[in-house]
Amino acid sequence: MAESPARRLRLGMVGGGTGSLIGDSHRIATRLDERYELVAGALDIDPERGKRFAATLGIAPDRAYDDYRQMIEREQARPDGCDLVTVATPNNTHFEIAHALVQGGFNVLCEKPLTTRVEDAFALAKAVRDRDVVFAVMYGYTGYPLVREARAMVAAGELGAVRVVQTEFLHGFMAGPSGQSGAQGGVWRLDPSIQGRSFALADVGTHALFLASFIIGQQVAEVAADLHRFVPGRELDDNAHVLMRFDGGAKGMLWASGVAAGVTHGHRIRVFGERGGLEWHQSRPNELIYLPQNGRPQVIERDAPGLSAASRFRSRISAGHPGGYFEAWANVYSDVADAIAARIAGKPADPLALQFPTVGDGARGVKFVDAALASAQQGGGWVDARV
Ligand code: NAD
Numbered sequence: 001m002a003e004s005p006a007r008r009l010r011l012g013m014v015g016g017g018t019g020s021l022i023g024d025s026h027r028i029a030t031r032l033d034e035r036y037e038l039v040a041g042a043l044d045i046d047p048e049r050g051k052r053f054a055a056t057l058g059i060a061p062d063r064a065y066d067d068y069r070q071m072i073e074r075e076q077a078r079p080d081g082c083d084l085v086t087v088a089t090p091n092n093t094h095f096e097i098a099h100a101l102v103q104g105g106f107n108v109l110c111e112k113p114l115t116t117r118v119e120d121a122f123a124l125a126k127a128v129r130d131r132d133v134v135f136a137v138m139y140g141y142t143g144y145p146l147v148r149e150a151r152a153m154v155a156a157g158e159l160g161a162v163r164v165v166q167t168e169f170l171h172g173f174m175a176g177p178s179g180q181s182g183a184q185g186g187v188w189r190l191d192p193s194i195q196g197r198s199f200a201l202a203d204v205g206t207h208a209l210f211l212a213s214f215i216i217g218q219q220v221a222e223v224a225a226d227l228h229r230f231v232p233g234r235e236l237d238d239n240a241h242v243l244m245r246f247d248g249g250a251k252g253m254l255w256a257s258g259v260a261a262g263v264t265h266g267h268r269i270r271v272f273g274e275r276g277g278l279e280w281h282q283s284r285p286n287e288l289i290y291l292p293q294n295g296r297p298q299v300i301e302r303d304a305p306g307l308s309a310a311s312r313f314r315s316r317i318s319a320g321h322p323g324g325y326f327e328a329w330a331n332v333y334s335d336v337a338d339a340i341a342a343r344i345a346g347k348p349a350d351p352l353a354l355q356f357p358t359v360g361d362g363a364r365g366v367k368f369v370d371a372a373l374a375s376a377q378q379g380g381g382w383v384d385a386r387v
Contacts, residue, residue, distance in 0.1 A: 009337055011036040012075060012082035012106075014068045014097050015089030017044030018053045022111065026086050026138075027057070029329035033316075035337035039063055040082055042071045045089075068097045072104045083340055084134070087111060091202070092194045095120040098135075102127045107134040107340050109333070113206050114362030116196030118370045121363035122387070128359045134343070136336045137362035139210040141267060143331035145302045145311040145323065146288040148355060150215045150271065150278050152308035153290070159273025165244075165252040167212040169204035170266035174238050174258035177231055192235050198369050199236035201227060204267075205256030205372075206365035209244075210357060211269050215278075218248035219364060223385045225372035230259045242372050247386070286322050313352040332356050363387055 011030055016023025023043070030036040040063040044050030047066040054064035065071040075081040087098050087110040095115040101108050102124065114137055115121045128135045141147060154162060174190070188194040189203055196202055213219055222245040227237035238259045244252035260266060267282035279289040288300040303312060303319040314331040317323060338353035364387050371385035 006341075008037040009035060009083040009340055010039045010080060012040035012063075012071060012085040013038065014042050014071065014085060014087050014101075015044075015093075015111075016041075016086065017046075017050050020088065023088055025140075025326070025329055026088055026109075028326050029140075029333045030086075032326060032330035033334045033337070035334055036084070039080075040065065040071060040075055040085075042066065042068045068100065072100055072106070075106075076104055082106060083344075084109060084336065090188050090194045091116050091196050095124060099124055099127055102131050102133055102135065105131060105133065107336070109136040109138060109336055110359075110362065111138050112362060112365060113196065113202045113369065114359065114366050116202075116366075118363075118366050121366040125359045125363045134336060134339045135359040136332065137357040137359065137365075138329070138332065139207055139214075139357040139361065139365075140325075140329040140332055141207060141211055141282060142214045142355070142357060143314065143328035143335075144280075144282075144285045145307075145315045145331070146280060146285060146300065147211065147215065147328075148314070149288055149300065149302075149307055149311035150269075150280060151217065152310040153278065154216055154271065154273070156308070158276070159271065159278065160275040162216045162218070162246075162248070162250045162271060162273045164270075164272045165212045165216055165246075165250055166270040167208040167252065168255040168257075168266065168268060169208040170255065170257045170260035170263045171204070172257075172259060172261040172263045174199070174231065175261040177233070190234060190236060195236060196369075197236070197373055198227070198240070199234075200238050200256045200258045201225075201240040201242070201372055202365075202369045203256075203258070205240055205242070205254060206369065207267065208254050208256055208269070209365055209368050210361055211267075212244075212252060212254070212271075213246075213361070213364070214357075215269065215271055216246065216248070216250055218246035218250050219387075220244045220252070220368055220385045221247040222382045223368065223371045223375055224380050224382045225375040226380055227372065227376040237376075240372065242375075244385075245382070285324060285328070310352060310355065360387070 277291040303315040335356040342349035
């Protein structure tokens with residue numbers, strides 16, 4: 001018998017342990033709309049540290065596991081096993097953990113980049129199709145209501161055909177020799193055996209790419225890239241410039257950097273169509289700049305009258321009150337909750353909730369990185385990035 005979709009969904013978590021960079025963001029986001037209850041976890045590469053931390057989060061001792069394998073086995077055996085498992089571990093572990101979860105029939109929300117190898121990303125996407133589970137990737141910036149408004153404006157033709165997109169994600173935390181972030185996650189990001197074959201492009205460039213694709217409704221088809229390591233001794237790119245041709249005819253440029261000295265979180269996008277442009281900065285997420293050709297420039301406010309259903313659907317609080325990062329992440333989690341709850345109830349999900357990034361979006365990001373690396377190795381020629 002289908003359970004009530006009104007109950008809180010049972011959440012498990014792999015990774016995101018004590019002191020992790022991103023674990024708290026996930027937990028806070030899952031609590032915001034009261035859709036989830038954290039009930040299980042294999043939170044840490046050190047099982048004992050993970051169990052101590054689990055206790056502080058209210059996870060029962062018998063559901064604080066040694067590792068993800070034990071978690072899968074025991075949660076599968078329970079009548080009240082996890083409805084969703086978040087994977088918030090370093091990149092090189094995503095495939096192994098997420099694939100095992102999917103094979104075990106669990107719905108998954110996985111961190112980006114989806115995997116470190118294209119073949120793994122495709123295998124994961126196939127497993128998700130075969131097992132028919134819900135799978136989301138945490139490109140959390142697409143949870144901002146005004147990013148959804150930008151997408152709705154483009155889809156409604158308000159800019160005309162999109163011609164140009166400029167997307168960037170910059171910071172300067174790796175501008176120095178050993179990185180200056182001080183965060184635990186800063187260290188492994190420069191180690192190819194954990195991070196994968198790219199640093200800047202995979203770590204932040206995949207966010208910039210997905211933001212562009214999400215807003216303009218086109219997928220990247222070809223790339224021409226210049227990847228560089230500015231800091232001597234570094235094995236991976238710390239700066240990336242990528243020219244992009246999209247499948248709907250738009251042209252784009254993406255800049256991803258860890259060496260933009262002085263920048264803390266420079267994530268912005270500009271989109272220009274036949275009849276106007278849009279500009280959005282992650283540091284000012286409640287303002288969408290609209291530049292109509294031959295009209296007055298406008299600053300569109302979140303939840304303002306006349307905005308699309310797509311952005312108002314997850315606005316949560318009325319205009320004038322600033323919404324931010326945690327709310328954006330909560331929107332992704334609430335979309336996923338709606339998708340899972342609809343399945344439990346045996347009903348179709350609200351189409352407005354189906355805006356979360358999917359395993360296919362994650363795989364496209366991995367392919368994009370791979371194609372850009374190939375292009376850079378060939379001196380910057382065009383390389384196919386289609387999946
Ligand atoms: P981190 O090193 O700070 O934390 C990783 C956590 O995972 C630690 O608690 C560690 O003990 C645990 N862990 C490692 N291997 C494990 C395993 N096999 N089983 C269980 N736990 C394990 O890393 P981080 O900076 O939090 O990054 C984690 C992931 O999140 C990365 O893939 C990163 O790219 C991604 N991330 C995404 C965003 C975003 O905006 N979506 C932001 C930051 C990080």
